[in-house]
Amino acid sequence: MRPPAHTEGEANTSPARAEWAARTTDAKTRDLLGRDANAFLHQALSSPCASTITKAEGIWIEDTAGRRFMDFHGNSVHHIGYGHPRLIVAIKDQLDTLPFSPRRFTNDVSVALAERLGDIAPGDLNKVLFTTGGSDANEVALRLARAATGRFKTLSFWDSFHGAGFGAASVGGEATFRSHIAGPLLPGAEHVAPFNCYRCAYGHSGPDTCGLPCAGMVDYVLAKEGDIAAVIAEPMRAVPIVPPPGYWKSVRAACYRHGALLIFDEIPTGLGKTGRMFAFEHDDVIPDIVTLGKALGGGIMPIAAVIARHDLDVAGDFAIGHYTHEKNPVTARAALTTLDIIADENLYERAAELGTYAIDRLSDLIEHHPNVGKISGRGLMIGVDLVMDRDNREPATELAEKVYYRCLENGLSFKISAGSVLTLSPPLTISRSDLERALSIVAQALVDMS
Numbered sequence: 187m188r189p190p191a192h193t194e195g196e197a198n199t200s201p202a203r204a205e206w207a208a209r210t211t212d213a214k215t216r217d218l219l220g221r222d223a224n225a226f227l228h229q230a231l232s233s234p235c236a237s238t239i240t241k242a243e244g245i246w247i248e249d250t251a252g253r254r255f256m257d258f259h260g261n262s263v264h265h266i267g268y269g270h271p272r273l274i275v276a277i278k279d280q281l282d283t284l285p286f287s288p289r290r291f292t293n294d295v296s297v298a299l300a301e302r303l304g305d306i307a308p309g310d311l312n313k314v315l316f317t318t319g320g321s322d323a324n325e326v327a328l329r330l331a332r333a334a335t336g337r338f339k340t341l342s343f344w345d346s347f348h349g350a351g352f353g354a355a356s357v358g359g360e361a362t363f364r365s366h367i368a369g370p371l372l373p374g375a376e377h378v379a380p381f382n383c384y385r386c387a388y389g390h391s392g393p394d395t396c397g398l399p400c401a402g403m404v405d406y407v408l409a410k411e412g413d414i415a416a417v418i419a420e421p422m423r424a425v426p427i428v429p430p431p432g433y434w435k436s437v438r439a440a441c442y443r444h445g446a447l448l449i450f451d452e453i454p455t456g457l458g459k460t461g462r463m464f465a466f467e468h469d470d471v472i473p474d475i476v477t478l479g480k481a482l483g484g485g486i487m488p489i490a491a492v493i494a495r496h497d498l499d500v501a502g503d504f505a506i507g508h509y510t511h512e513k514n515p516v517t518a519r520a521a522l523t524t525l526d527i528i529a530d531e532n533l534y535e536r537a538a539e540l541g542t543y544a545i546d547r548l549s550d551l552i553e554h555h556p557n558v559g560k561i562s563g564r565g566l567m568i569g570v571d572l573v574m575d576r577d578n579r580e581p582a583t584e585l586a587e588k589v590y591y592r593c594l595e596n597g598l599s600f601k602i603s604a605g606s607v608l609t610l611s612p613p614l615t616i617s618r619s620d621l622e623r624a625l626s627i628v629a630q631a632l633v634d635m636s
């Protein structure tokens with residue numbers, strides 16, 4: 187049995203993808219795609235691949251055939267653009283100075299990064315551990331929550347994504363990562379429906395009118411179970427789905443009431459993408475643990491981080507994240523320099539400003555188009571939800587794919603989320619004119635293909 191396609195991408199076997207590949211692929215590209223398919227284990231959303239890449243610079247990627255695309259996806263790693271010159275210099279310098287730090291030795295750059303993250307994070311969030319990937323950072327957070335509460339259960343959301351490891355997949359809510367081949371996942375990983383019910387998705391006006399039953403359900407399950415260690419969630423889904431006003435305050439209060447920790451996974455949303463350093467700052471709450479990753483390595487190095495409340499440093503006698511590259515000075519230097527670049531180039535302020543501009547501009551261009559259900563987002567994480575018609579709100583998946591391939595032809599790459607949401611997430615360094623150009627490509631493609 188084939189699991190359903192991951193909601194964050196397309197199925198490997200999409201007919202539109204096959205058609206694009208047949209029409210556009212040259213011999214060199216075909217050869218590389220063939221070697222990739224032979225060499226790698228096949229899996230959903232990876233090999234066989236759709237395309238090849240030879241260059242990544244600024245907001246641009248280039249394929250083997252020399253076609254250039256503005257990259258409005260970038261796996262959420264490219265906040266500072268690809269190959270930022272200042273980052274390249276810093277990494278080269280670090281390679282010459284101290285390339286590795288074996289376990290039980292510490293080094294200045296790793297400590298400086300941990301201190302900086304503790305300074306950036308609000309409240310008492312200042313105890314840090316590094317991992318190489320986001321999935322592992324979430325595993326550390328879950329272990330810490332068990333150690334701190336003496337409980338093992340978790341509460342998380344259907345449709346969420348927290349990574350591919352067994353713990354992360356257990357709290358995740360996507361079928362692709364929870365398929366029968368995974369076998370039994372972690373016991374006690376309870377799930378509820380996420381925020382963003384039909385009314386949220388289509389613009390109710392907040393807690394006064396709906397009473398936030400989605401937050402009430404979290405409270406209900408925490409009360410019924412009585413022994414949940416932590417609620418783990420993305421504060422805003424990268425799909426993108428913005429929480430309704432008051433949602434997180436209500437869940438935060440429920441966590442306090444029932445003795446559960448609140449863990450926010452900010453792996454794609456953190457570091458300024460949504461117009462604040464952390465997406466949770468929009469909702470005026472502070473979690474007990476936050477995880478960061480992806481863009482932390484500046485789009486070059488693999489590094490993720492767990493930042494926990496100071497008093498959660500309770501597992502000193504156990505190994506909670508014992509990774510070989512835990513204090514790798516090269517990945518740490520990449521992260522420290524990335525944080526410098528974000529601060530010096532005012533990137534999160536820029537994301538807020540450009541994001542508002544982009545949503546306004548998209549509204550001007552396509553808001554009244556009969557297939558546009560909703561334009562939403564925060565900062566430079568923007569979604570255009572395509573529907574069959576505005577009354578039945580059925581997802582317009584085929585149209586979304588056609589629009590996507592027309593945009594690719596015109597030099598813009600992005601991701602389709604949840605089958606029908608054009609998900610536009612450019613680097614925070616993008617110029618206003620490139621952003622404007624990309625939005626016009628999307629609007630024109632929609633007009634052409636519908």
Ligand SMILES: Cc1ncc(COP(=O)(O)O)c(C=O)c1O
Nearest residue numbers: 319320321347348349451453454
């Ligand atoms: C919300 C979220 N959490 C965790 C992860 C996993 O990160 P990694 O792929 O670095 O393990 C991802 C990756 O897409 C993510 O979007």
